[in-house]
Amino acid sequence: MSDFTFTIDGTEITAKEGQTIMDAADDAGIYVPRLCDHEGLRHQGGCRVCTVKADGRSVSACTQPAAPGLTVENETPHINKLRRDLVEMLFHEGNHLCPICEASGNCELQAMAYRLDMTAPTKFPYLEPCRPVDASHPDIALDTNRCISCGRCIRASQDVDGKGVFGYVGRGIHRHVAANGEDLSHTDAEVTDFAISSEVCPVGCIIRKRIGFATPIGEREFDKGLIGHKISAKRDD
């Protein structure tokens, strides 16, 4: 099968064989919000922030293959409300004190909250986890109170670094990432691992030590534009 077309919010776009809705949308400069999906990592379809309606059915755009003639709804008030609820729940499951978090301004969760106009997260009860920070590794620290269980670090460590530094512990909303070992110092994690790089963990859970607030707030990734602005910029060009 050769290239085909389908529509997202009424705009006709071209997709290549084998592309997901998100892949095709990215190429066309249409941003679909996402948290667990990351370029260079296999799709997981876990967070559901990328939910779109394809011919009226809710699907995750990061895993759903594009198909000829599909009618996809992306930026509708209904879908964005659903996404906002999901993001709100992530905030409530963790312990997120943005003003004192070194990820602030670079954090995809925080940026997504801004994009989705999350203003007062009061709908759900806070779980307020109080897990100790694992700072046992000389160059890396793990504050899992901020983990959103996106699994990006697990896939990055396994598939890219060939290691398996991270795994999940706990079930349901209590699930979070932990080092595969007594603590981080008992793994073969290195600060140069892809899994540890700034682009993999979307939040302030995996911390490269001694960087902290070296980059001023105001000069950080999402101070330059809403999350997704780089993808939408392709379309404006």
Add this chain to the structure above:
Amino acid sequence: MAEPRLIEISPVTRVEGHGKVTIHLDADGRVDEARLHIVEFRGFERFIRGRLLWEVPVIVQRLCGICPVSHHLAAAKAMDMICGVDELPPTAEKMRRLMHYGQVMQSHVLHFFHLAAPDFLFGFGAPAEKRNIFEVIREQPELGRRAILMRKFGQDIIEATAGKKIHGTAAIPGGINRNLPIEKRDAFLKDIAEMEDWALDALKLARDYTLEHAELVGHFASFPSHYMSLVRPSDGALDLYHGNLRALASNGDTIFDQLPYDRYHEVLVEDVRSWSYMKFPFIEKLGPLTGWYRVGPLARMNTVDLIDTPRANAARDELMASDGDITQAVLANHWARMIEVLHCVEKIRELLHDPDLQGTDLKATGERREEGIGVIEAPRGNLIHHYQVDENDQVTYCNLIVSTTHNNEGMNRAVKDVAVQQLSGQPEITETMLNQVEVAIRAYDPCLSCATHALGQMPLQVELIDAAGTVIDSRVRDA
């Protein structure tokens, strides 16, 4: 025979926080004791344990919405020490100093115009609805306008150096994360001459008030005490950002001098009393009864040998040459505060002309240590941050002595002094009496939100409680 009574004034209005005053009368209606209760407890020293060292200067600002910059800088200085940095690159030190002078300036201006000026202009006995900044603006629009613009200038300096007006993130262990762009410098330079003129006018207002009311000032909750602050190592000059510790007795005798501040625990001890969460520090060798001391603007005027900016130095000389009671009088803090505003403006001007502010060497590194102590002269006085950090970079110990804690004993004594003069034997609590108790506390500019985080005006509630704890009379004043 009359029952022993307890007069309760709670919470104290216009103190930035939530305090409670009880005045304990004996059976004959004489003031037995006065206590400023600090009943709230934030548990910060525990909360910070386990956090990573470079987060600390950012986290500690949440301690207090009143002078976050002071906590930010004191913690950063402690972390400098932990990171083995004894000397910052000039750009970093000067940016931090600029931030600090901006902070002290805006804090003092806030206190003077917004919190204290209504008392100056309208008197202690004025009704509550008159004793606020809006009335100041209505009656003296030019003064009100300057108050707002001077505060804004200080806040803009903070924003340019710290990143935000309230909770900045610029000071990092071993340095700073930005310099001052030329455009910002030029914008400040444009206004600096006006700021200096206004600072001189405000100083005159505070000085004239103090001298015209020398009798009141000299007697209002006034008593001698020891004083403590940092002073510059080389010459004992006023240095709000860095120096060694000096404590002087009220007669000027040295108690200790040029003591490196990382040895503060060799000279200070903290006492605990059951009715307050706030500790009572004292100078160890003098003991708890006579070893208490005061910190803050007036304390600094007493401890330092000079001020290294000419106009503020001349102003201090005049204050120190005034009659002996004044230099010990709690209300003279207002005068001292305005001298410091002038000093800050002079320092800001000096720094703005320094090309180091545009330097790009922002951070130094050194050999890690396990312990760090950072001390600074905050607007309200000496501020001590003390941490231990383990080999994983996690905080294991934290001790803070904030200015309001240093002044704890002094505040209690000030309240008692007012109570003795005003309340003893009088069956009725007048508005003026209540106001005076507040004024005495407010003169220390306590940052009680260090313990509470409560902000804004609160209604004043006065209760007469007998010894058994029964409310026998009560009086409520709305905010």
